[in-house]
Amino acid sequence: MPTTIIDVAPGDAGYALVLHGGAGGRIEELSLEAHGDYTRGLSEAHAAGAAVLEAGGSALDAVCETVRRLEDNPLFNAGRGAALTASGAAELDACVMTGDGRAGAVAVSRTAKNPVFLARAVLEESDHVLLVSPRDEQVREWGLEQVSPDYFVTQARQLQLTNVQAKRLEASRHGTVGAVAVDREGRVAAATSTGGMVNQRDGRVGDTPIVGAGTYARDGVVAVSCTGEGESFIEGVVSHDICARMRYTGADLATAVAATIETELDGRGATGGIIAVGAEGRVVVAHNSPAMFAAYRTPFELVALT
Ligand code: ASP
Numbered sequence: 001m002p003t004t005i006i007d008v009a010p011g012d013a014g015y016a017l018v019l020h021g022g023a024g025g026r027i028e029e030l031s032l033e034a035h036g037d038y039t040r041g042l043s044e045a046h047a048a049g050a051a052v053l054e055a056g057g058s059a060l061d062a063v064c065e066t067v068r069r070l071e072d073n074p075l076f077n078a079g080r081g082a083a084l085t086a087s088g089a090a091e092l093d094a095c096v097m098t099g100d101g102r103a104g105a106v107a108v109s110r111t112a113k114n115p116v117f118l119a120r121a122v123l124e125e126s127d128h129v130l131l132v133s134p135r136d137e138q139v140r141e142w143g144l145e146q147v148s149p150d151y152f153v154t155q156a157r158q159l160q161l162t163n164v165q166a167k168r169l170e171a172s173r174h175g176t177v178g179a180v181a182v183d184r185e186g187r188v189a190a191a192t193s194t195g196g197m198v199n200q201r202d203g204r205v206g207d208t209p210i211v212g213a214g215t216y217a218r219d220g221v222v223a224v225s226c227t228g229e230g231e232s233f234i235e236g237v238v239s240h241d242i243c244a245r246m247r248y249t250g251a252d253l254a255t256a257v258a259a260t261i262e263t264e265l266d267g268r269g270a271t272g273g274i275i276a277v278g279a280e281g282r283v284v285v286a287h288n289s290p291a292m293f294a295a296y297r298t299p300f301e302l303v304a305l306t
Contacts, residue, residue: 001271003261003288006306007254010281011299014184015053018283019045019066021076021293022175023227023273035305037075038293042304045069046295049179059181059189059223060098060120067094067116067191070177074154077175079114081154082195084161085202090152090195093209094119099188099219099279105209108133113145116193119209130209152195164199175293176208178215178225180277188223188279190215190239197230206230212240220279221246222253228265228272228289236264242276253278257286 010016021042030038049066053059071079082090094115095105104123107130112118121142122131131138139146163169178192192215194208207214207230214230216239217223224239233239238260245256257274265272265288273287275294285294285306295304 001288001290003258003286004306005254005258006285008283008296008298011297013054015182016277016281016283017046017049017053017062017066017179017181018275018277018285018294018296019049019070019177019179020225020227020273020275020285021070021177023271023287023289023292025290039304041070041073041075042293042295043302046302046304049181050297053181053183056184059183059187060096062181062183063179063189063191064096064116064120066179067177067193068114071114071116071193074156075175076177077195078177078193080152081157082152083175083198084153084157084195085204086199087202088153088158088161089202090149091202092152092193092195093205094191094193095209095211095215096120096123096191097189097211097215097217098123099217099223101218103129103211105130105211106134107131107205107209108203110149111136111146112139113147113151116191117144118142119191129211132205160198176227178227178275180217180223180225180275182223182277182279182281186219186279188217188219188277190217190223190225192225207233207238210234212237214239216240216243218243222276222278224274224276226272226274227292229270232265232268232270233272236260236268238264238274242274253282253284257284261286261288
């Protein structure tokens with residue numbers, strides 16, 4: 001599959017935001033109605049994050065607010081409506097990172113309503129970077145909204161799991177979500193959230209909560225959020241590889257993303273998608289899968305769904 005790269009020059013807003021809703025099969029396979037629902041979900045999430053930045057808020061606040069909207073939307077593979085493990089459970093992973101080099105992440109989260117907020121709490125309230133299978137008491141102690149594990153499980157995902165296990169359906173991977181932003185102060189941040197891969201083994205953790213794999217941010221350079229076959233993103237340390245190419249070789253953002261996809265994903269026979277925002281506000285959306293859901297602004301319009 002050839003790589004698609006969208007490269008948008010910085011606008012004059014003084015900030016930039018781009019989000020993704022996963023990468024996978026052809027968008028033409030969606031019904032017209034589903035297409036509209038996804039587009040609306042992506043647009044609304046973008047508007048929510050952009051409002052934060054427009055009001056002078058931080059890139060961290062903007063990416064968390066954007067991802068929260070997508071986690072609450074059952075269409076996407078994050079929060080409610082997440083893809084289910086082989087035993088039918090929702091095990092959620094999320095990560096946030098700020099360009100000053102701080103990160104927080106959570107894996108196999110089961111009761112925090114918004115895993116992205118739990119990841120942020122790990123960043124802000126603990127000395128740790130990654131919590132696995134966090135205890136309910138911990139979620140409560142940080143004052144985060146809790147739900148029963150059933151809250152995340154939708155009928156559509158149960159049907160998908162049954163069909164994938166019966167080999168009636170290929171596991172479509174659209175749906176992991178992420179956002180990257182640069183704010184008016186020039187700070188970058190990234191957030192990613194997922195239920196992982198449909199029918200994954202219980203306890204499997206993908207690239208999303210692994211700093212430098214699915215999520216990475218560094219002030220003065222770039223913020224990156226990834227989606228796709230997580231194992232390859234971990235082995236290729238994909239989001240950090242993009243940043244390293246920019247820092248060490250002086251590559252521009254689009255060139256760095258293209259080179260990383262070629263070397264680390266194509267080279268492993270893996271597919272997926274990447275969103276990135278450069279410190280100066282350049283936005284890149286790239287995928288070597290047939291399609292990718294994303295939303296970003298050009299000087300003329302909000303583009304949702306690619
Ligand atoms: N990268 C995610 C994972 O491997 C899945 C996805 O993006 O669709 O857990």
